[in-house]
Amino acid sequence: MVVYRFLLTPRWLGILALTLVASAVMVLLGNWQLDRYHGRTEINERIDAGLRMAPVPLRDVLPAPTGGSGTAGPAPAEDKSWTKVTVTGRYDPANVVLVRGRSVDRKVGFEVVTPLVLADGTAVLVDRGWIPPARGGDATVQPEVPPAPTGEVTVTGRVHLSESGSVDVSRREGKLETRRIGVPRLARELPYPVHGAYLLLDEQTPAADPVFKDVPVGYTNNWQNFGYVVQWWIFAVMTLFGYGWVARREARRLAGVGRERPTDRAAEPASHTAA
Structure with missing residues (x-):
């Protein structure tokens, strides 16, 4: 037009x-x-699938590390995260890792990660669960950690990718401490090769100490x-x-359509003619 x-x-x-x-x-x-x-959505679906599936051997998901002591193996493909696996080994109580600043039910405490040493001399980190700080202390006071079972232990858990971000690791009172479970950084503190992801514990034989609480899995929004x-x-x-x-x-x-109409004016008072 x-x-x-x-x-x-x-x-x-x-x-x-x-x-x-x-x-x-x-x-x-x-x-x-x-x-x-x-x-x-794919991450949430993998989390749900990991809860329902039957466990598979660790080696089907995580390749064995090939480096020397203090090194981490390759990380698994992202689509392998949350896969339920089973593995047998012996816990290393000399290298317990306390991950501080972790919350469960709005309480701040620690997640306890312990290396599980396998028959081939490699290890996989196992997040055994959450515990509160020591009684009467603040969130930085080390808790009383229940001892790991001795002898052979069979663990069933879900594969969790290494946490990203800056990871500082220190040793205090005989235990390693950190804020994040960064597998490559933690591997440097350990005397054996470590698999490239860690396990979130679901079941354990012998049974885990009941003081541990399950670490909640964070679904994505x-x-x-x-x-x-x-x-x-x-x-x-x-x-x-x-x-x-x-x-x-x-x-x-431009077409002159819809122009504003003049506003109504109040009626002016009539003028009076002089008598």
Whole structure:
């Protein structure tokens, strides 16, 4: 229509270009959040599958480390995380790792990680569970750690990838302490090669001490990402709609349609003629 020829002016072409770029960026942001939604959904599905599945031998999931003492083996593929495995070995009580600053039921305490040494001389780190700090102490006071069973122990647990981030490890009162279970960093403190992921304990023979509480598994909030997908795509549609609405208003103005009517004036008082 002739009335819309103003859209071909440089000003309106620039507005159109900005609108299209903004909408495209919002669509891309929505697609990015959609990818994150699918990725987090896959993690949650692996967690659920790990709970239901029958355990498989450790070697089917974690390759044996091939380096020397103090080294970690290769990390498993991401799709192997949360796989339930079983393995037999002997706990090493001389190298217990206390992971501080961990919360269960809103209480801050420690997760206790103990190397399980296998028949071939390699080891896998086992997170045996959570315990509170020592009575009367704050969250930094070392707890009384129940001793690990002696002799051969059969462990069933789920594969947990090494935690990322800066990992500082120190030894205090005969135990290693850290804030994160970073397998490669912890391996440097141990006198044997260590598998490239750790196990979150589900069952143990002989049975684990009842003082340990299960470490809760954190499901990812995938629906938050899905909400962002919808949000960004709605913004993209609203941006295009807004351009069309402003263009139509301008066209009506140029065509003289819908001009504002003068406001009503209060009736002026009648003038009195002089008698």
